[in-house]
Amino acid sequence: xxxxxxxxxxxxxxxxxxxxxxxxxxxxxxxxxxxxxxxxxxxxxxxxxxxxxxxxxxxxxxxxxxxxxxxxxxxxxxxxxxxxxxxxxxxxxxxxxxxxxxxxxxxxxxxxxxxxxxxxxxxxxxxxxxxxxxxxxxxxxxxxxxxxxxxxxxxxxxxxxxxxxxxxxxxxxxxxxxxxxxxxxxxxxxxxxxxxxxxxxxxxxxxxxxxxxxxxxxxxxxxxxxxxxxxxxxxxxxxxxxxxxxxxxxxxxxxxxxxxxxxxxxxxxxxxxxxxxxxxxxxxxxxxxxxxxxxxxxxxxxxxxxxxxxxxxxxxxxxxxxxxxxxxxxxxxxxxxxxxxxxxxxxxxxxxxxxxxxxxxxxxxxxxxxxxxxxxxxxxxxxxxxxxxxxxxxxxxxxxxxxxxxxxxxxxxxxxxxxxxxxxxxxxxxxxxxxxxxxxxxxxxxxxxxxxxxxxxxxxxxxxxxxxxxxxxxxxx
Numbered sequence: 001x002x003x004x005x006x007x008x009x010x011x012x013x014x015x016x017x018x019x020x021x022x023x024x025x026x027x028x029x030x031x032x033x034x035x036x037x038x039x040x041x042x043x044x045x046x047x048x049x050x051x052x053x054x055x056x057x058x059x060x061x062x063x064x065x066x067x068x069x070x071x072x073x074x075x076x077x078x079x080x081x082x083x084x085x086x087x088x089x090x091x092x093x094x095x096x097x098x099x100x101x102x103x104x105x106x107x108x109x110x111x112x113x114x115x116x117x118x119x120x121x122x123x124x125x126x127x128x129x130x131x132x133x134x135x136x137x138x139x140x141x142x143x144x145x146x147x148x149x150x151x152x153x154x155x156x157x158x159x160x161x162x163x164x165x166x167x168x169x170x171x172x173x174x175x176x177x178x179x180x181x182x183x184x185x186x187x188x189x190x191x192x193x194x195x196x197x198x199x200x201x202x203x204x205x206x207x208x209x210x211x212x213x214x215x216x217x218x219x220x221x222x223x224x225x226x227x228x229x230x231x232x233x234x235x236x237x238x239x240x241x242x243x244x245x246x247x248x249x250x251x252x253x254x255x256x257x258x259x260x261x262x263x264x265x266x267x268x269x270x271x272x273x274x275x276x277x278x279x280x281x282x283x284x285x286x287x288x289x290x291x292x293x294x295x296x297x298x299x300x301x302x303x304x305x306x307x308x309x310x311x312x313x314x315x316x317x318x319x320x321x322x323x324x325x326x327x328x329x330x331x332x333x334x335x336x337x338x339x340x341x342x343x344x345x346x347x348x349x350x351x352x353x354x355x356x357x358x359x360x361x362x363x364x365x366x367x368x369x370x371x372x373x374x375x376x377x378x379x380x381x382x383x384x385x386x387x388x389x390x391x392x393x394x395x396x397x398x399x400x401x402x403x404x405x406x407x408x409x410x411x412x413x414x415x416x417x418x419x420x421x422x423x424x425x426x427x428x429x430x431x432x433x434x435x436x437x438x439x440x441x442x443x444x445x446x447x448x449x450x451x452x453x454x455x456x457x458x459x460x461x462x463x464x465x466x467x468x469x470x471x472x473x474x475x476x477x
Contacts, residue, residue, distance in 0.1 A: 015176070079139065164330075305370055
């Protein structure tokens, strides 16, 4: 018996009539009903040839079908590949080829697919050979965000994922009688651990909103008696533009933000408006949760992410000229990357239950703040510097809301600086001029942005992170 199924079966036995999934219209599915549906689904999967040797892509929105599909596949012993629900057919086909997945489970229609339920269809490829080797212990392949390139597969075991779920629950105080708002995708590491894993291991129900719009989310929170809100920074920015919804958050015990940097000004404004504290959560797909701000006090240190989770140990290790890199030790650290035709696929980032995050941090009391990434080093004609140096100057310019600094390939200097700015107002030309003037005054010439692009809102990927690849497509000089 798989460990996921073992935990879920015990949970369902202990809480048969308790709601497991609450839909957008507050209709609920109990653990007993979920168990029956999963059993039926296993039978349907067997008929399609899905077995313990199968590799299956799950490409579903947050839904009862997502939970049923993952648990049914896991009970069979099939390898689950979690894919963004918005992946195109071309991207899914590439995943099939890379990981050798004959089956795609989706709510979308593909040529020759089979409808198992109104919300679940299965597409079967005749053959799908792959040169990608995956450990027999791996149960789930998570994908990195792909915000700066093609997503990478991460082989995780049930033990890894269960350890992460325990760490998260113990640190955040999530208990069986809590109700989670399922506004972040369960196919991503953050949502899988905070939503799916809490549901199957201890019976913490999820409420699935019918829309990502702030008013709908707030209404779902109030009507669904939600106590835990794991969200991303863009959710909180949207809430702050909709003050009439604040009163609907009064019964929420814990607001969490992960998936990207949360500005201290957002934390302060949200607290002033609602009386609620946003708790910063820092993690990585490769190792699960890393640090969490447990306090209810307002921390105005930019980049502060709190203290290590229960079950997690951290080291800050000097990384050449970059600063001190965060190394994570935990039972939740994955086995490694899964990529075809690569002999260096782990790049020395996975070492005996340790993971090198690539994030540069500084200690703040017993906690830490993230100040950048190793990859953020820019090299202009042999002169190296951190992107954060430029970012701090640009961020101080009036009218600037958010900043992303990226190295842009250049035939002469190797790289030049690109500044991408989300505006607080609409004075685009004036803001660009202010940025250039301030940078020329406070930075060395090689650090001054050669390209400045302003946006009313940054393009975001499905995880709520800034889509850096989309920004780079706008950098024709």
